[in-house]
Amino acid sequence: MMMISKNKENEENELFFVYNVESGVINLIKDYFHLILKPQTYECNLCSVISTPIGIKSQWKEYYRKIPINSIFLLKDKFQERFKINETEYPCVYIKLGTELKKIIEKNELNQISSIEELITLVDDKLEQNNYQSID
Numbered sequence: 001m002m003m004i005s006k007n008k009e010n011e012e013n014e015l016f017f018v019y020n021v022e023s024g025v026i027n028l029i030k031d032y033f034h035l036i037l038k039p040q041t042y043e044c045n046l047c048s049v050i051s052t053p054i055g056i057k058s059q060w061k062e063y064y065r066k067i068p069i070n071s072i073f074l075l076k077d078k079f080q081e082r083f084k085i086n087e088t089e090y091p092c093v094y095i096k097l098g099t100e101l102k103k104i105i106e107k108n109e110l111n112q113i114s115s116i117e118e119l120i121t122l123v124d125d126k127l128e129q130n131n132y133q134s135i136d
Contacts, residue, residue: 012098013069013096014096015069015071015096016071016072016074016094016095016096017091017093018073018076018090018092019073019090019091020047020091021047022077023078045091045110049115049119059116067123068132069127069132076091089107091110092107092110093123104130105126110122
């Protein structure tokens with residue numbers, strides 16, 4: 001459930017997409033079936049937008065490979081372990097620039113997204129605001 005893009009120039013800077021999902025086999029199975037059986041009540045819109053029952057959508061994979069910053073998808077408990085942040089509003093997106101970690105996309109923004117195109121536009125806008133060029 002973790003995607004990593006590590007072909008970028010500056011490895012000190014990273015973008016973290018944090019799912020509203022906990023690790024563990026039982027949690028992942030439960031979330032998988034919830035996404036399939038009741039997608040309208042699934043609590044991770046990030047997952048819903050970029051995933052299908054059989055994997056990550058190809059349009060997102062293509063975009064993700066081109067993001068101009070090292071990018072990592074983490075489950076919320078793994079993110080909390082790594083950064084000692086007890087964030088309660090997931091999914092979200094953080095950017096780490098050197099030693100500074102800050103949230104750049106809030107849960108409510110992700111929950112308003114209904115397509116990959118909208119997500120790409122949002123990510124591009126937030127990256128530009130943090131001095132990263134948009135992807136053409």
